[in-house]
Amino acid sequence: MTTSSTLPPAAPAPARTPPAGPAPRRPRRAAKPPSALLSKAGVTALLALATLYTLLPLTWLVLSSTKSREDLFGTNGFAPGEEIHLAENLKHLFTADGGVYLRWVANTVAYAGVGALLAAVFGVAAGYAFDKLTFPGKERLFSLVLLGVMVPGTALAIPLYLLAAEVGLVNTFWSVFVPGLVFPFGVYLARVFSAAYVPDEVLEAARMDGAGEFRAFCRIAFPMLAPGFVTIFLFQFTQIWNSFFLPLVMLSDQDLYPVNLGLYVWYSSALSQGHPEDYLLAVVGSLVAVAPLIAVFLMLQRFWKSGMTAGAVK
Amino acid sequence: MLRRTTAALAGSVTALALLATACGGTGQGASPTAKKTGKVTFWSFVKGSDEVAAAFNRSHPDIEVTFETVPSGQEYYSKLTNAVKAGTAPDVAVVEYPHLPEFAAQGKIEDLSATLGPVVKERFPEAVRQLVDLGGRTWAVPRDAAPLMMMYRKDFFTRHKITVPTTWDAYRNMTEQVKEADPSARGGVLYTDNPGLFTALAWQAGGQWFGTEKDSWKVTLDDGPSKKAAAYWGDLARKDLVRSLSSLDPFWTSVQKNRTVAYVCASWCAGAHQATVPDQKGKWAVAPVPTWDGTPASAMYGGSSFVIPKGADHTGAAAEFIKWITTDPEGMKAWVSSGTSSMFPADPALVPVTKAAFGTEYYGGQDVYAVGTESYEAIRKGWTWGPVMGTTNTALVDELPKVADGTAALPGVLTLAERTTVAQMRQRGMKVTAP
Numbered sequence: 001m002t003t004s005s006t007l008p009p010a011a012p013a014p015a016r017t018p019p020a021g022p023a024p025r026r027p028r029r030a031a032k033p034p035s036a037l038l039s040k041a042g043v044t045a046l047l048a049l050a051t052l053y054t055l056l057p058l059t060w061l062v063l064s065s066t067k068s069r070e071d072l073f074g075t076n077g078f079a080p081g082e083e084i085h086l087a088e089n090l091k092h093l094f095t096a097d098g099g100v101y102l103r104w105v106a107n108t109v110a111y112a113g114v115g116a117l118l119a120a121v122f123g124v125a126a127g128y129a130f131d132k133l134t135f136p137g138k139e140r141l142f143s144l145v146l147l148g149v150m151v152p153g154t155a156l157a158i159p160l161y162l163l164a165a166e167v168g169l170v171n172t173f174w175s176v177f178v179p180g181l182v183f184p185f186g187v188y189l190a191r192v193f194s195a196a197y198v199p200d201e202v203l204e205a206a207r208m209d210g211a212g213e214f215r216a217f218c219r220i221a222f223p224m225l226a227p228g229f230v231t232i233f234l235f236q237f238t239q240i241w242n243s244f245f246l247p248l249v250m251l252s253d254q255d256l257y258p259v260n261l262g263l264y265v266w267y268s269s270a271l272s273q274g275h276p277e278d279y280l281l282a283v284v285g286s287l288v289a290v291a292p293l294i295a296v297f298l299m300l301q302r303f304w305k306s307g308m309t310a311g312a313v314k
Numbered sequence: 315m316l317r318r319t320t321a322a323l324a325g326s327v328t329a330l331a332l333l334a335t336a337c338g339g340t341g342q343g344a345s346p347t348a349k350k351t352g353k354v355t356f357w358s359f360v361k362g363s364d365e366v367a368a369a370f371n372r373s374h375p376d377i378e379v380t381f382e383t384v385p386s387g388q389e390y391y392s393k394l395t396n397a398v399k400a401g402t403a404p405d406v407a408v409v410e411y412p413h414l415p416e417f418a419a420q421g422k423i424e425d426l427s428a429t430l431g432p433v434v435k436e437r438f439p440e441a442v443r444q445l446v447d448l449g450g451r452t453w454a455v456p457r458d459a460a461p462l463m464m465m466y467r468k469d470f471f472t473r474h475k476i477t478v479p480t481t482w483d484a485y486r487n488m489t490e491q492v493k494e495a496d497p498s499a500r501g502g503v504l505y506t507d508n509p510g511l512f513t514a515l516a517w518q519a520g521g522q523w524f525g526t527e528k529d530s531w532k533v534t535l536d537d538g539p540s541k542k543a544a545a546y547w548g549d550l551a552r553k554d555l556v557r558s559l560s561s562l563d564p565f566w567t568s569v570q571k572n573r574t575v576a577y578v579c580a581s582w583c584a585g586a587h588q589a590t591v592p593d594q595k596g597k598w599a600v601a602p603v604p605t606w607d608g609t610p611a612s613a614m615y616g617g618s619s620f621v622i623p624k625g626a627d628h629t630g631a632a633a634e635f636i637k638w639i640t641t642d643p644e645g646m647k648a649w650v651s652s653g654t655s656s657m658f659p660a661d662p663a664l665v666p667v668t669k670a671a672f673g674t675e676y677y678g679g680q681d682v683y684a685v686g687t688e689s690y691e692a693i694r695k696g697w698t699w700g701p702v703m704g705t706t707n708t709a710l711v712d713e714l715p716k717v718a719d720g721t722a723a724l725p726g727v728l729t730l731a732e733r734t735t736v737a738q739m740r741q742r743g744m745k746v747t748a749p
Binding site for chain 1: 357359360361382383384385386387389392393396397399400401402404561562563566567569570571582585586587588589590591592593616654655
């Protein structure tokens with residue numbers, strides 16, 4: 001997009017070299033010849049670099065997951081091992097420590113899946129209310145929400161822990177699940193979405209036809225906000241899925257761990273204590289753990305894409 | 315759920331005073347008459363902890379130990395600190411020696427002088443007692459010691475007629491010979507992600523990073539012996555005579571690929587090594603760690619102890635459990651039941667227990683524990699870990715990669731880490747007399 005906007009309209013489309021003369025319409029920007037970085041080749045190279053940066057760790061992960069322990073240390077990280085060991089590794093992964101890995105996956109699905117679903121419902125409802133309804137202290141309350149957006153989740157982990165200890169929730173499912181339901185950024189996003197997608201006239205019509213506020217939200221507004229809902233869900237889903245510090249301080253019962261914490265336990269003490277098989281477990285476990293995330297994104301990416309640009313021009 | 319916050323506060327003040335003045339007082343905390351029954355929650359990242367807890371439960375019907383796995387590393391210590399703060403701490407927790415003064419000085423663990431103090435005094439030599447007795451009080455019971463030793467490829471050394479070095483001068487020659495014999499092989503390693511080994515080498519050289527004097531701390535990371543060790547290792551790394559590597563898979567890859575043929579490590583490495591590189595069976599041997607002047611000298615790299623966090627519910631039962639897992643032959647047997655650990659018990663009387671469980675085939679029948687015992691006896695006295703080791707270690711680790719590529723000198727790194735440490739200690743309200 002940047003490239004084409006710097007080119008004068010008359011220039012041939014796949015121009016390799018930047019236009020020499022000043023363009024009549026945008027003299028200021030065209031006075032400097034666009035840098036080589038902005039040329040098509042430059043952009044392509046940059047993107048290729050970014051792709052490599054993203055895919056290299058994944059390549060390492062996929063290749064390493066198929067190796068035996070000897071090959072893991074004995075062969076290059078980006079070369080395949082002597083033998084394909086993936087089936088054995090997976091079997092080991094799902095049976096190690098009495099099959100605790102599956103338990104971790106189930107926990108993570110509950111924390112991230114159910115948690116994000118509820119968080120998105122609450123977020124959309126709250127954002128809609130902030131946009132369409134009037135009530136005393138509305139903007140002040142919304143500033144509070146914005147304040148919540150500014151504070152990073154990690155900074156809240158310790159205060160949350162102390163609170164959970166007060167009410168005796170430490171080391172329970174709820175100690176990780178409940179904080180995941182709160183998603184201020186989702187409320188903010190939902191307000192923007194509501195302003196963009198739900199015309200006031202439609203709601204007015206609904207009210208005229210005798211729909212109550214709740215019914216108007218559920219039956220009229222919510223379907224219109226569906227792409228926003230999915231976006232908020234995805235945001236929060238990844239956030240909970242990746243959340244590490246909160247479960248780390250909250251949980252000590254291995255059966256309640258999310259998958260990332262469990263993998264960290266395997267990884268952190270494997271090599272120093274002479275358990276290379278745990279190291280391999282952590283590698284294979286990571287591969288299996290990223291798979292659902294990739295699946296969710298592939299399935300929901302059209303919502304995600306439409307969601308990201310929504311409101312950009314309004 | 316609200317527990318003894320005032321006691322914790324009082325404890326922290328006393329602990330600080332005690333650490334500084336090294337004088338005794340009336341016992342507080344876990345009392346020797348506390349009931350020895352009940353439920354004990356036990357946090358550990360040490361392999362085999364689950365089996366130890368199970369074995370204890372089988373032989374002690376009055377006490378029920380619940381074991382909970384926690385990750386290791388700095389994260390664990392912040393987790394434990396917060397658990398004590400919130401009153402949700404376990405009854406027994408593992409703490410590695412370097413982190414013990416921090417917990418003691420902050421009043422986050424029970425003073426065990428009255429309950430387990432006599433046991434510690436009776437069973438453990440000074441080399442390890444100096445790490446758990448702080449300010450005249452006992453704060454933890456040692457499980458394992460981790461005396462230094464050297465691992466080397468016997469076949470490589472024989473083939474290229476390289477003699478096993480006993481002094482650091484000879485060690486440098488060895489690294490040169492190794493590189494000459496095989497340009498892709500090296501005779502040592504400087505970890506870029508873990509300051510523990512280098513710290514042990516400074517300790518072995520006679521360095522004393524921390525000390526207490528009247529009512530204040532002395533911090534001397536860059537004292538003479540430490541600087542000597544730093545200059546030596548920095549030089550080896552810069553000249554590419556030893557590898558600069560992460561201690562995780564890059565290191566083990568270099569071993570597996572015959573690119574690291576000798577390295578300094580601790581007693582536990584023998585088991586870790588054999589498990590990680592099983593196909594090099596019979597090729598490796600252990601030797602005493604080289605010294606500066608030829609007389610035996612050693613230090614510790616690793617090792618763990620057990621504490622009772624402040625606010626624990628069943629201190630009596632907890633003390634009983636700790637005593638069993640650190641000093642009872644059955645307890646020690648449970649730690650090494652997997653047969654893969656070369657852990658060196660801090661209680662010398664238990665060495666036969668672990669020795670019997672550790673197979674010697676990998677090291678060609680060599681008595682690994684004999685080398686360990688010699689090294690354990692040669693550990694330098696007078697070493698104290700600092701009260702903010704998390705900060706000290708981070709300051710060191712941040713600079714270590716620069717030592718390898720020549721942008722930082724190791725002795726200078728020590729000075730820098732000392733400055734960061736002192737600043738952090740002052741920030742926490744500790745009195746520090748400049749070196």
